[in-house]
Amino acid sequence: MTRGALWLGAVAVAALLALPAVLNSYGVTVFIFIFFYGYLGQAWNILGGYGGQLSAGHAAFVGVGAYTTTLLSMHWGLSPWIGMLVAGVLAAGLGAIIGSLGFRFGLRGFYFVLLTVAFAEVCRIVTLNTDAMGGALGLYITFTGNPWHLQFQDSRAYYYLALALMLLATGVVAVLERSRLGAYLLAIREDEDAAEALGVDTFRYKLCAIVLSAFLTGLGGAFYANYLFSLQPNAVFGIPLSVDIIIRPVVGGAGTLLGPLLGSLILSPLAEVARIYFTRPGWTGLHLVVYGLLLISVVLFLPQGAYPHLRSAWTRRHANDA
């Protein structure tokens, strides 16, 4: 990373820290969603972008995280701050199970994708049919406004929390990029056979990637629960959430550090607009049609995502200045 990029990053973070001072409460909400989906996209990016293992069921980890913190807090009064970590660990455990089933015997790509979808569906069906988990009605968290319960009167607290999560995940990915694990993952993504021939334990590193990714996604689930105060199986385990998670890094640039954040910056406000205008009768579903068309267009015309193009435009301008 160049010195200029570092400066740019520092300025951006400072601006984001100061931003709530000038935003109205609706603006704060929009930014919370930008950060939150940027965070989830970044967590997905570890496995899907760097590792090249496409998970189409990341909602499973969000759901496990959300339900774990909520149930722990409802039944045992455990603070979500601690419950969050339990949630992350459980999500990581689920990730390990999916990974060890899906990556065994050199089973590649396809099996893994189908398995992730199937697991998310099973989580959804089990939750729908388990009364102890609220069944189809879901769970509702009573608002106390107690920070110890991860609840805040002021939505700016959620803003900073979501920002912190996003920066945390981005920091993790920045470290990952320079680590051996990151290099192994790239090697696996580019040519798994070659990586294996060079002695890379592909099973092990893919498993590391899914565990890390699931852990972070599980933490995100805990945030989700305590920000929205309600959990429905179809919402937290459903395929639309998985698509929401995938589409941002893909549009922004999967396998790049800033791609998921850029994707979320582009798409989250659009999703918000869509939610307001497209939910009239007869229009439900339109925003997902738009998502679908967007996904198709990005894959066909911009397969690397937006970030590499932005980056090359930036370097070209800099080259001209110099």
Added chain:
Amino acid sequence: MDVTLVAQGLVSGVLFGGVYSLMAVGLTLIFGVMRVINFAHGDMMVWGMYLAWLLATRLGIEPVLGFTICAGALFLLGVAVQRNLVDRLGDAPHEMQILLLLGVALVLENLALMVFGPDPQRVRSRLALWTLWIGPVFVDMARLVAFVVALALTCALWVFLQRTDLGRAMRATADNPYGALVVGTDVRRVYAAAFGIGAACVGAAGALVSPILPFSPSVGLSASVASFNIVIIGGMGSLPGAFAGGLLVSVAESLGAVFLSPSMKELVSFGLLIVILLFRPTGLFGRRA
């Protein structure tokens, strides 16, 4: 446990299995020939269901006959998706294909939602009024007809793949696309035909199931997931595997509904999937990938 109840579960499981098999046969054909997973499979089925519903309610055509029109329409859709979208990807990594078809699935599902609304529909077929009694076990005519037609279509597809030039070209391309190209096969045409036929299979399956189960646009996903399960259990790319897997999963779900509870039936097929992945990851009829 009541023996009649088990026998009943077995019979309805086998009969419904025909539709499952046809769905999975379509998916496995597309995968076997092109190494593409049709993520829009279940959503294509939904369009088959709604077409059958339109034909039945507007023109009074029974799904038993209407399935041919549904299959034809879905064939065209499949060819269009292959020619205009999948084919353009060229040698892009497989995750790009998956994302592309996920996009197609989103568009198809939500277009159906916009056009037909979220409320469940059901085709009222005259066949559904007849039942056949074999001792204490009853056979639902709509299911029996669906089973027979699905079986006939699968057999027809088998004969097509074994006996016709295009079918041979498909098998050759599935075995070795490069080799097929070298000996002068029009691989693009084969791919378009394979995608079209795969989509036609699931379209026909949708039409056949439309008088049996109520449907809404959102059933597409569970149909996709069910097809994925069956195809992994049977062995990806294997036609007999998809057929046997369809029957197996359907019977297992049906018996699961008898022994456990109806809402748990999906979990039974999922349990089957995990067992297969643990002990025979290439599936019942699969060759090594």
